[in-house]
Amino acid sequence: MAVKMRLQRKGRKKAPFYHIVVADARSPRDGRFIQKLGTYNPMTKPATIDLDRELAYDWLVKGAQPTETVRAILRFKGVLYKKHLMRGVNKGAMSVEEAETKYQAWIDEKESRIAARVASTAKEKADYHVKVSGAPKPVAAIVAEAAAEEAAPVAEDETAVEEPAAETPADAASEEE
Numbered sequence: 001m002a003v004k005m006r007l008q009r010k011g012r013k014k015a016p017f018y019h020i021v022v023a024d025a026r027s028p029r030d031g032r033f034i035q036k037l038g039t040y041n042p043m044t045k046p047a048t049i050d051l052d053r054e055l056a057y058d059w060l061v062k063g064a065q066p067t068e069t070v071r072a073i074l075r076f077k078g079v080l081y082k083k084h085l086m087r088g089v090n091k092g093a094m095s096v097e098e099a100e101t102k103y104q105a106w107i108d109e110k111e112s113r114i115a116a117r118v119a120s121t122a123k124e125k126a127d128y129h130v131k132v133s134g135a136p137k138p139v140a141a142i143v144a145e146a147a148a149e150e151a152a153p154v155a156e157d158e159t160a161v162e163e164p165a166a167e168t169p170a171d172a173a174s175e176e177e
Helices: 053-062 068-077 079-091 096-133 139-162 169-176
Strands: 003-012 015-024 035-041 048-051
Touching (some): 003 053, 003 068, 035 053, 048 068, 079 096
């Protein structure tokens, strides 16, 4: 049985997200699958990938063939790098401990780059909101403006009360009748 690691589309129209699954190559795209490995959401910036690395590695070793997109995801998450390192262990080029330390160092460095990318995206989003809505005012300036606005309408109301309204000739004629 030919086994593939591929994406299974979910979500609504124009808002897709995908399950990363292991399925028989002959089954339909969104049909039956053997096991779910994780999820992939390309709509977020940067794209969100949740993948069980150990499970994906086990399926690669068993001979599951990833599609091009899933291969790119596996490369991004380090599963193919782990397979490369374990091949070196099997050939005797390095020990398992050395391979694990190299793999963990690679994962830590990759996670820090992803965290930096997420932080820069959040900063860009905040800058955009400031640009659209204007520069945020300091709290002291806002309080001073509010106090000035509250004092100004009260003064206008007092002047309006003090001035008596002058009667017009039309008003006087209507009162006499």
